Amino acid sequence: MPSRPPLTPIVEALPATVPFVGPEAQQRASGKPFRARIGANESSFGPSPRVIETMAAAARDMWMYCDPDNYELKAALAAHLGVDIGNVVVGQGIDGLLNIAVRMHVAPGDAVVTSLGAYPTFNFHVAASGGRLVTVPYADDRENLDGLLGAVRREDARVVYLSNPDNPMGTWWEADEITRFVEALPETTMLILDEAYGETGPASAMPSIDTARPNVLRMRTFSKAYGLAGIRCGYAVGEAKAIADFEKIRDHYGVSRMAQIAGLAALADQSYLHEVVAKVAAGRDRIASVARDNGLSPIPSATNFVTIDCGSDGAFALKVLQNLIARGIFIRKPMAPVLDRCIRISVGLPDELTLFAEELPGALAAARR
Amino acid sequence: MPSRPPLTPIVEALPATVPFVGPEAQQRASGKPFRARIGANESSFGPSPRVIETMAAAARDMWMYCDPDNYELKAALAAHLGVDIGNVVVGQGIDGLLNIAVRMHVAPGDAVVTSLGAYPTFNFHVAASGGRLVTVPYADDRENLDGLLGAVRREDARVVYLSNPDNPMGTWWEADEITRFVEALPETTMLILDEAYGETGPASAMPSIDTARPNVLRMRTFSKAYGLAGIRCGYAVGEAKAIADFEKIRDHYGVSRMAQIAGLAALADQSYLHEVVAKVAAGRDRIASVARDNGLSPIPSATNFVTIDCGSDGAFALKVLQNLIARGIFIRKPMAPVLDRCIRISVGLPDELTLFAEELPGALAAARR
Numbered sequence: 001m002p003s004r005p006p007l008t009p010i011v012e013a014l015p016a017t018v019p020f021v022g023p024e025a026q027q028r029a030s031g032k033p034f035r036a037r038i039g040a041n042e043s044s045f046g047p048s049p050r051v052i053e054t055m056a057a058a059a060r061d062m063w064m065y066c067d068p069d070n071y072e073l074k075a076a077l078a079a080h081l082g083v084d085i086g087n088v089v090v091g092q093g094i095d096g097l098l099n100i101a102v103r104m105h106v107a108p109g110d111a112v113v114t115s116l117g118a119y120p121t122f123n124f125h126v127a128a129s130g131g132r133l134v135t136v137p138y139a140d141d142r143e144n145l146d147g148l149l150g151a152v153r154r155e156d157a158r159v160v161y162l163s164n165p166d167n168p169m170g171t172w173w174e175a176d177e178i179t180r181f182v183e184a185l186p187e188t189t190m191l192i193l194d195e196a197y198g199e200t201g202p203a204s205a206m207p208s209i210d211t212a213r214p215n216v217l218r219m220r221t222f223s224k225a226y227g228l229a230g231i232r233c234g235y236a237v238g239e240a241k242a243i244a245d246f247e248k249i250r251d252h253y254g255v256s257r258m259a260q261i262a263g264l265a266a267l268a269d270q271s272y273l274h275e276v277v278a279k280v281a282a283g284r285d286r287i288a289s290v291a292r293d294n295g296l297s298p299i300p301s302a303t304n305f306v307t308i309d310c311g312s313d314g315a316f317a318l319k320v321l322q323n324l325i326a327r328g329i330f331i332r333k334p335m336a337p338v339l340d341r342c343i344r345i346s347v348g349l350p351d352e353l354t355l356f357a358e359e360l361p362g363a364l365a366a367a368r369r
Numbered sequence: 370m371p372s373r374p375p376l377t378p379i380v381e382a383l384p385a386t387v388p389f390v391g392p393e394a395q396q397r398a399s400g401k402p403f404r405a406r407i408g409a410n411e412s413s414f415g416p417s418p419r420v421i422e423t424m425a426a427a428a429r430d431m432w433m434y435c436d437p438d439n440y441e442l443k444a445a446l447a448a449h450l451g452v453d454i455g456n457v458v459v460g461q462g463i464d465g466l467l468n469i470a471v472r473m474h475v476a477p478g479d480a481v482v483t484s485l486g487a488y489p490t491f492n493f494h495v496a497a498s499g500g501r502l503v504t505v506p507y508a509d510d511r512e513n514l515d516g517l518l519g520a521v522r523r524e525d526a527r528v529v530y531l532s533n534p535d536n537p538m539g540t541w542w543e544a545d546e547i548t549r550f551v552e553a554l555p556e557t558t559m560l561i562l563d564e565a566y567g568e569t570g571p572a573s574a575m576p577s578i579d580t581a582r583p584n585v586l587r588m589r590t591f592s593k594a595y596g597l598a599g600i601r602c603g604y605a606v607g608e609a610k611a612i613a614d615f616e617k618i619r620d621h622y623g624v625s626r627m628a629q630i631a632g633l634a635a636l637a638d639q640s641y642l643h644e645v646v647a648k649v650a651a652g653r654d655r656i657a658s659v660a661r662d663n664g665l666s667p668i669p670s671a672t673n674f675v676t677i678d679c680g681s682d683g684a685f686a687l688k689v690l691q692n693l694i695a696r697g698i699f700i701r702k703p704m705a706p707v708l709d710r711c712i713r714i715s716v717g718l719p720d721e722l723t724l725f726a727e728e729l730p731g732a733l734a735a736a737r738r
Contacts, residue, residue, distance in 0.1 A: 047428075
């Protein structure tokens, strides 16, 4: 066998297969399209009509590279958030920003703390940097703030990840709890506060933004309530130097011109956002009601999905999921122990939730057989 | 001063300011728009009308995440190139693919070989991985194949970067020379062959694709001849394991749904591509003729730009550039010694080249004053 270019030791040690299976792959495997796409916490309500119109009109301009400074979008975000433009960096969704933030702060062997069963893409980026992931179990289906703090101190963690509102459970902490957590953190530990679902939760869960604090990066996205998951646009807000450091390694032409244009238009249409948020709240109520009608326990949610306790173990919940998928209903579920007793249903269109309501009883019966 | 989360030693050592200044930043600084945008090797002819139509129609679907497998686009590319789907990976433009490939193959301290004055974004990614960049001067305005080979062997380089056709000079090597270079490489050195300008060059410069060879990654893009720089879509072609290794660290949801849709539509419209390539060739001739009319020496080009030897030193060429920019003509220039005696003009629309022809004499006169 001839020799070949080696991978770096860190990359060589990574698994060759990755767990990112999209609904498209499942459709290709089954040969039929899903009837309801309510598994990826997308916004079935779509982007604002004004955003659609703006994107359509911008299509012809896509021969131009993006503005590498993302200036117009950053300026609009800064004005919207009441911070300076130097406190904002735009990235290719929160995924892209997590990638960069981890590379900035995690050297091989560094400890990184997260919750057991929290966002797998964050863990994927930590592994790629050679970081040492330390996980803390959820407590009562919420991320365990004291547990995370204890692990941070014990391990001298460089980074701690917290999502609020949380994915995959949908639960949340109020702003004063988050503030207490931030104030108790060592100054040398960077908190990545993932607020992807910030728009759909109660305002009381969003602490005020303190851009003087160098160890908090808050990340938000146009992928959820704004309905632009397919365009890759998110942003991080933080202290000026913590944000400026992104310039050292970010892909400067990486946020597409279309993403910048779409994000700017989406931010400008706050009335559409409010409509969607109301629809999301109604959809959550409906999913919870369907769950209860079937003897299951919906977990209170501040996100655009509802996680449902199926009342048994992970094997049972997996069967429920598989039976829903076999019936054309795309959903997902948490996979980590304890959380894995649940399935996770995104707020879809009313018709999609009707399909879910129609198919859940059969899926449960089949899972029980 | 309170302490703060440290950057990794590699990132800490990187410069805080980066040289990616877009035309938008220059327009914001001057307060007026450019009259001709012929500096970034974009395709002023734009994407195909069918691609524009397809993107416009797809705008409403942007609430859905992309297919993380990029399946349809990869399948179409594989069929187009006559390779297996496992020989193709799609990324966020060549920039995004370079980022990943460098992370895969360059550990801190590893030697990486490139030409002095070649693509700065590649160097930026090498620095972010802690690689040790070894540069080889151009010879007669072409990348020096023997020089690169010598440096690879001397330094035991993990990666060597070569663009063909070349940016920023526009020159190229014929396929047999590239093949000779590939065959002479150590098996443990990965060649990144950047073929961003592959479509605008002579077919004779494109070697056949040998997917059995584990140490070549060919990278191509929809940003240049296809007119989609603003959408971020490129691809790499190589041996199956070399391609599969990208899965270990690539951002799986990173290539936007819009980019995949646009790339697929662009690939399907080869007749538009051929039209653009003919217009590019005509535009090159016109730029060369304008250069000669002004007593300057155009360098033969296989790309969508022409690099013009201004006949003096770097300081003079910089003045010519500044004077063109002051006249509303956005262009760029090589900055590395010897190459820096040149300015670089992208093939724009006929009207833009007319403006260039009108303004060049004045810019030259001002530079000579």
